[in-house]
């Protein structure tokens with residue numbers, strides 16, 4: 001039995017592990033990646049050339065000391081370990097060396113964010129991937145694709161485009177879907193944003209850079225669709241009142257990140273619909289406590305707040321857990337103040353980069369909304385005509401959400417479309433009932449049988 | 459096509475892609491290495507037979523599924539290149555009998 | 559207030575079957591159901607159209623089951639014709655797997671006895687391991703044998719529910735989900751059902767609300783002594799077809815996934831899953847088909863069976879109010895959509911015809 005099991009080696013999980021170790025807790029951290037870092041600091045411990053470091057930039061390299069401190073902290077570490085079950089008694093995981101169960105007094109979920117599904121016609125074609133995926137290609141193998149089209153809105157889209165320019169790649173076009181309404185709406189949140197002028201300036205610099213780079217930059221883009229037979233061959237869109245078409249072999253999509261809430265949902269912690277972030281988010285108090293006494297949440301998995309806030313929330317949660325276990329911990333007042341300052345810019349960003357309603361709830365009936373089961377918007381509209389009352393009945397009727405991604409790629413879109421068609425609020429629509437296993441695992445792993453014969457990695 | 463920004467300096471190891479020997483950088487993210495090697499598609503879907511490639515690269519979309527060493531439906535984006543891996547494009551539903 | 563000839567309370571497979579059947583018979587019907595989140599066994603079951611061993615000690619129940627199974631092709635064809643929805647009904651036969659020789663002998667005897675007093679006979683064979691392996695090529699070595707019956711089949715229960723509701727609506731039925739019935743009362747010659755969205759009046763009312771019946775039935779002088787019995791189920795990723803016939807607790811769906819489950823627990827209304835039960839279920843499945851060890855589990859769930867004290871269905875009526883409690887609603891769907899309808903239209907479940915299905919009887923263990 002350990003004191004604390006942490007899931008996720010991003011800034012939240014790493015900072016929590018370091019803090020918890022400093023407070024004397026027995027800690028083990030699990031992550032399905034081969035090294036620490038999470039999404040922002042992917043592959044941070046890999047030695048890189050000066051050029052690669054320059055392309056990825058100082059915000060990326062800031063993860064190095066954190067990863068180093070973690071590896072020296074004395075916390076147990078299980079890389080390449082996918083956690084598939086959490087409960088009051090601890091967790092179950094699968095790993096190449098053999099999985100197992102770990103008893104723990106507390107579980108801290110720091111599983112981070114995922115990019116918001118971007119369902120447009122043709123988004124399943126080979127050649128279409130997320131901007132985050134393009135960035136992971138850069139971070140892990142140092143590869144990039146020439147002549148790509150960047151589509152969407154949000155800081156990560158612009159960041160990856162800038163990193164592409166720094167890498168000397170040509171970009172065919174940037175199709176910016178940020179709406180005028182969002183710009184106006186965000187203006188009222190400017191005072192909060194000014195508490196972190198550095199971040200604001202960084203964003204403006206990126207945009208200026210992209211506009212001056214000579215890359216065609218289309219604003220107010222709507223009606224995005226991808227064409228192709230066996231692979232992407234062109235993108236169509238509307239902007240400035242005209243329809244456009246551009247041939248391309250690569251497109252990178254992005255319109256924000258949302259919490260990857262499957263694990264906290266499967267644990268049956270309570271969640272709420274966050275209007276500003278347009279996503280279901282786990283309920284947590286200022287110190288990361290969920291509605292379940294054994295379960296804490298830190299980082300973007302509990303609401304999008306960025307890497308620095310994630311690390312702070314990890315430390316805060318670790319202290320609260322130590323206090324919970326009667327181990328004592330310093331007061332968190334200063335950390336909480338820092339956290340508040342760090343997230344002051346969020347209302348501005350959330351509003352500015354909230355996707356247009358027509359991107360959240362695609363209108364074209366041919367749009368695939370569930371990539372695994374290939375269920376379309378039209379299937380959902382028909383099911384609703386037959387009286388289908390919500391996502392779970394829809395799943396039963398049309399198989400959306402029954403594939404290997406377990407609803408991660410369709411859930412948010414299903415909620416938005418149902419809300420749009422019925423006029424009911426997203427919180428009234430609800431969400432899929434997410435269950436264990438949180439990720440698919442073999443029957444042998446569920447059975448707790450040895451995995452050697454089962455898993456080819458041995 | 460994804461292309462390396464710098465000439466690779468690390469060791470490369472031999473793997474088998476649908477029985478064809480290919481040399482990939484050792485320890486690299488498998489999905490990224492395969493994309494860079496031009497392997498396409500990774501699989502066809504069990505529902506309509508549509509071709510797919512990795513979409514998220516972070517383990518959430520399950521579009522990077524391939525057969526590794528006889529085991530179907532493995533997420534290539536969560537794997538690393540190892541010498542001797544036998545990799546196969548996956549057509550439709552998993553075939554466990556072939557894995558015997 | 560709204561008037562209707564019939565109100566059906568409960569839009570699971572039982573309620574939807576009855577609603578569809580009444581609408582086909584030209585009756586005016588309102589189906590009141592809860593919303594998206596509810597105890598709805600219709601969304602959590604195995605989908606077996608199962609005959610072997612059903613009603614072993616109650617011949618009337620065995621006959622009801624066997625007749626329903628015989629009528630399944632007709633219901634599936636009718637619904638597909640009317641809604642375009644393929645129910646994936648197949649009847650390749652099914653095996654009940656036994657892990658010990660003794661279990662196999664006992665089961666063979668019980669099945670033989672179950673044919674003694676029934677109108678319709680169940681065809682079955684008792685097979686040792688090697689004979690069974692001819693039907694199930696991937697069978698593991700540690701199985702003693704099994705009983706095989708060509709009468710057993712399966713359908714996609716989710717598509718069944720969808721088609722019943724779609725067919726009901728197409729026939730002019732009024733389907734109102736998110737209308738939980740909070741109270742019921744007699745009102746002159748008819749009934750009034752209270753919901754959060756207003757009151758609904760009708761001439762006749764059918765309680766088919768699964769576990770909800772326990773609370774609702776007494777309000778109309780009926781009794782529904784049902785309790786929840788949890789089952790935990792696993793489903794795998796899609797696999798190439800390998801299972802030519804079903805096994806009692808393992809079925810390969812038309813889509814390719816294997817549905818696995820057989821547990822029974824008395825845990826009240828907790829519909830969660832637990833590691834020990836999932837583990838045991840997975841181990842037994844691997845014993846039967848060792849290759850499944852490498853199949854990925856995509857999802858596990860718990861669902862609540864609607865169980866009467868003896869497991870035998872309850873069909874009871876009183877002055878225009880009806881209650882139906884069954885725990886094999888998929889198997890019995892043709893009966894509820896077709897055979898049962900004339901009894902409802904006639905206005906009562908005749909206690910003589912339904913003598914084996916009265917709650918009083920159900921309280922006493924059947925002989």
Ligand SMILES: Cc1cc2nc3c(=O)[nH]c(=O)nc-3n(C[C@H](O)[C@H](O)[C@H](O)COP(=O)(O)OP(=O)(O)OC[C@H]3O[C@@H](n4cnc5c(N)ncnc54)[C@H](O)[C@@H]3O)c2cc1C
Nearest residue numbers: 008010011012031032038039083111112132299300306307
């Ligand atoms: C693809 C992507 C790229 C991004 N790039 C940037 C960037 O360049 N700059 C920036 O400022 N922000 C970026 N962000 C946002 C950034 O990820 C977050 O602000 C920050 O990383 C949140 O940290 P975290 O610790 O909460 O989670 P993360 O860093 O996301 O870490 C979560 C970890 O949990 C692990 N995990 C999840 N589920 C399981 C499981 N079941 N079992 C085991 N392990 C599991 C994951 O492997 C991951 O390592 C990016 C986000 C995404 C999705």
Ligand SMILES: Cc1cc2nc3c(=O)[nH]c(=O)nc-3n(C[C@H](O)[C@H](O)[C@H](O)COP(=O)(O)OP(=O)(O)OC[C@H]3O[C@@H](n4cnc5c(N)ncnc54)[C@H](O)[C@@H]3O)c2cc1C
Nearest residue numbers: 568570571572599600603606739768770789886887888889
């Ligand atoms: C694990 C498991 C495995 C099973 N396997 C099989 C099988 O292989 N073959 C087979 O034939 N059967 C099987 N069954 C049984 C089958 O699922 C049920 O018989 C079937 O779902 C029909 O039950 P029902 O309609 O009575 O109840 P449910 O499906 O539970 O429906 C009851 C409905 O009533 C509604 N309701 C409840 N209270 C109210 C109220 N106050 N107002 C309005 N609506 C209300 C509910 O929301 C629900 O929609 C299985 C069941 C379980 C749990």
Ligand code: FES
Nearest residue numbers: 515517520522535
């Ligand atoms: S690319 Fe999305 S899971 Fe691997």
